[in-house]
Amino acid sequence: MPAVKPDPTLKGALDLAREAAESIAEAGTVGDHLGMEMVQDRVATHYFACTAKAYPGWRWAITVARVPRSKVVTVSETNLVPGDGALLSPQWLPYADRLAPGDIGPGDVTPKVDDDPLLEAGFEATGDEDVDAVALHELGLGRPRVLSAEGREAAAQRWYDGDHGPNAPVAQKAPAPCSSCGFFIPMAGALRSFFGVCANAWSPSDGSVVSLDHGCGAHSEVDIDAPEPEVVAPPVLDDNQLETV
Numbered sequence: 001m002p003a004v005k006p007d008p009t010l011k012g013a014l015d016l017a018r019e020a021a022e023s024i025a026e027a028g029t030v031g032d033h034l035g036m037e038m039v040q041d042r043v044a045t046h047y048f049a050c051t052a053k054a055y056p057g058w059r060w061a062i063t064v065a066r067v068p069r070s071k072v073v074t075v076s077e078t079n080l081v082p083g084d085g086a087l088l089s090p091q092w093l094p095y096a097d098r099l100a101p102g103d104i105g106p107g108d109v110t111p112k113v114d115d116d117p118l119l120e121a122g123f124e125a126t127g128d129e130d131v132d133a134v135a136l137h138e139l140g141l142g143r144p145r146v147l148s149a150e151g152r153e154a155a156a157q158r159w160y161d162g163d164h165g166p167n168a169p170v171a172q173k174a175p176a177p178c179s180s181c182g183f184f185i186p187m188a189g190a191l192r193s194f195f196g197v198c199a200n201a202w203s204p205s206d207g208s209v210v211s212l213d214h215g216c217g218a219h220s221e222v223d224i225d226a227p228e229p230e231v232v233a234p235p236v237l238d239d240n241q242l243e244t245v
Helices: 014-024 129-138 149-161
Strands: 030-040 043-050 058-065 074-082 119-121 145-147 184-186 195-198 209-211
Touching: 014 030, 014 043, 014 058, 014 074, 030 058, 145 149, 149 209
Parallel strands: none
Antiparallel strands: 030 043, 043 058, 058 074, 119 145, 184 195, 195 209
C-alpha cells in the first residue's frame, strides 16, 4: 500500500484543530500540540496533550479533512484517545467468565456448562441389581455426567502442582512421603495410583487431596529425639553469707 502523501494545507490547520478541541474539552485542558498524523489522502489527525488530572496520558485527537483541489479545511471528528502510559479501565470480562476458583461462597450457584470438556455422560441403570451396584461404585451410576479423561488429567495436574503436591515447601522439607504414612487414605478410581486424602489432624493437609510424594512433619512413622528434661538446681542457703540491706 503506497504511503500517504503529506498535506501542507491540513498541517497548517493547527489553529482550527485547537479551536475544535477546546470546544469539547473542559476549559484549560487542551495542552501542547503533539503532532499530526496523515490518515489517508486529504485526511489527517492533529493531537494535543490532555492536561485534565482525571486523564493522565490521554490526548485530544482532532481529525481534519478537505475535498480534492480545495484549500478549505473542515473538522471531521473530535475525540479523546489514550496515548502511551494512559490510565485505562480494566479490560471488560463477560460475567460468565468472571468467576474464578475460590470465589464460590455460601449460597452461590455456578451456571451449568452443557458442553464442558471436563465432563462426559454418566451411565444409566440396567435393571440388574448386581451390575448396577458395581457401576454405582465404580462408574458413578445415577449422575448425568462424570469426569472425562481430560477432566481427570486437568484435576490431577492442578493438584500435583498445588500446595499438596511434591513441590510444596512443606513437602520439600518433609522427612517421608505421604505414601508411607498411616494417615494416608488412598483415593478410589483412576487417580488412586497418584493421590489420596490426608486424615491427620496435626497435618496442614488434613482433609485435603495429597499426592503420594507429598509430605509433612506429621508423618505417622517419623519420630524425633525427645529433648532432655530440664533440670533446675534447687537454691542453696548460705547462712554464713551476710546480706547487706
